[in-house]
Amino acid sequence: MPGAEAAQVSLSLQIRAFINEHLPDPGLSPDSIARAHHVSVRYLHKLFQHEGTSVHRWIQQRRLEEARRELSKQGRAAVTIASVAHRWGFVDPAHFSRSFRAAYGMTPREWRECGRTAGEAEAGPVRGASLASTVGEREFSKEGARDAQSGDSPGAGARRGRSALLPPGHPGRGHG
Structure with a gap:
């Protein structure tokens, strides 16, 4: 065969x-x-x-990746988050924001602010990494499993680890 x-x-x-x-x-x-x-x-x-995902999940991950990439670009502040969401197939901006936060541990606005603060080059591999990449997908899956085992709300682990996504010197990064 x-x-x-x-x-x-x-x-x-x-x-x-x-x-x-x-x-x-x-x-x-x-x-x-x-x-x-x-x-x-x-x-x-x-x-x-067979690849461990669903059609809907893969579409949503790809849309979120493209929206995240667009929000990371310098000089895009004039474009509203709702228009970015709409451009990538999200009909409801609130649903987009919830999905984005669940996937990346921060709101689209927070992501945009991080991009404006640090820029694409300084942010390192997290910005260019694909959500569907095997490492990223495993890490997000582990967070969800830990949240379920600990009784935390979904995404709580990602929020705790959010400071790792922030660029060096960002006020939300802490001392680590």
Whole structure:
């Protein structure tokens, strides 16, 4: 079955490229993705399940990554956070802010302020790191597991570790 496996990998790559091209579209959904690739929604979910994620989760992670990248750019203060959220397919700015905080341990506004304070180069690998990267995904998963075991609210571990995301010299970073 090496041929079938190669076809599955190829289709998965095509689907991810399609999703990346259509991230700004708020109508991007498992149904529209499956239709565009002539597969069933069930099969689409199965492809992502094999990789330990879901279609919806992967779309949301990619949208958050792109919004985070845009918020990190210098000189973007004139663009509202709501317009950044909308540009990357989020219909509700409040939902975007909650999702961003859950993923990165700080609000989009706090992230933007960190970027304005330190700039892209000084911030180091955290800024350029992909949320979907294996290290990042494992770290966020570990935080969620620790929160569940300790009884903390979701994201509490990420908030505790938030100072590690802040640039050196930022007032919220502390003495560590």
